[in-house]
Amino acid sequence: MQHVRALMESRSMQTRIPDQSLIAGNLPGANYAVAARGDEYAFFYSPNGLPIHAVLGKINGSHIKASWYNPRNGEYSAIGIFANSGISPFIPPTSGRGEDWVLVLDSVQ
Numbered sequence: 001m002q003h004v005r006a007l008m009e010s011r012s013m014q015t016r017i018p019d020q021s022l023i024a025g026n027l028p029g030a031n032y033a034v035a036a037r038g039d040e041y042a043f044f045y046s047p048n049g050l051p052i053h054a055v056l057g058k059i060n061g062s063h064i065k066a067s068w069y070n071p072r073n074g075e076y077s078a079i080g081i082f083a084n085s086g087i088s089p090f091i092p093p094t095s096g097r098g099e100d101w102v103l104v105l106d107s108v109q
Contacts, residue, residue, distance in 0.1 A: 003074035007102060011041045024053040024087045044103040049095030052103050057085045061107030068092055069102040081108055 015038045020026070022035040022042055033052055035044045039060050044052045056064060066079040068090075077093055084107070092101040 004071045004102075006074055007043070007069055007071070007104070011043075012038050015039045019058065022055050022058055024055050040107040042103075042105040044090075044105075046092055046101045046103065048097060049092040049099035049101050051089050051091045053087055053089050054103065054105065055087050056082070056105075059084070059105065059107050061109050063108040064105045065108050066090060067104050067106075069104050071100055071102055076104070084108075 016036055018034070018036045020035060022037060023033050023044065026033055027050065031048055031050055033044060033046050033050070035042060037043070037059055042054070042059050044054060046052055061084050063081050064084045065081050068077040068079065070077070079090065082088060090103050092099070
């Protein structure tokens with residue numbers, strides 16, 4: 001939990017809101033992903049390392065920098081920079097029971 005707390009505190013909490021509209025085609029039950037965003041970033045929690053279909057264009061900026069955050073050890077894995085529009089699938093580095101990941105999108109101007 002210390003790594004999750006570190007992630008949550010790494011971005012401004014002043015404008016953070018839960019926003020499930022960031023996820024296209026969410027799964028039910030134990031695979032249900034959750035999302036939250038601020039003006040300049042978005043977090044997507046994948047409980048079993050399943051792909052996230054992110055609805056882009058809901059945070060500021062023409063582009064976003066995407067990375068996976070490992071809540072088990074606090075490490076980031078860079079994915080790349082993408083246009084901030086449309087729906088984009090993001091596949092975690094690992095999947096399965098206990099392989100949760102957080103997709104982090106940061107605004108790039």
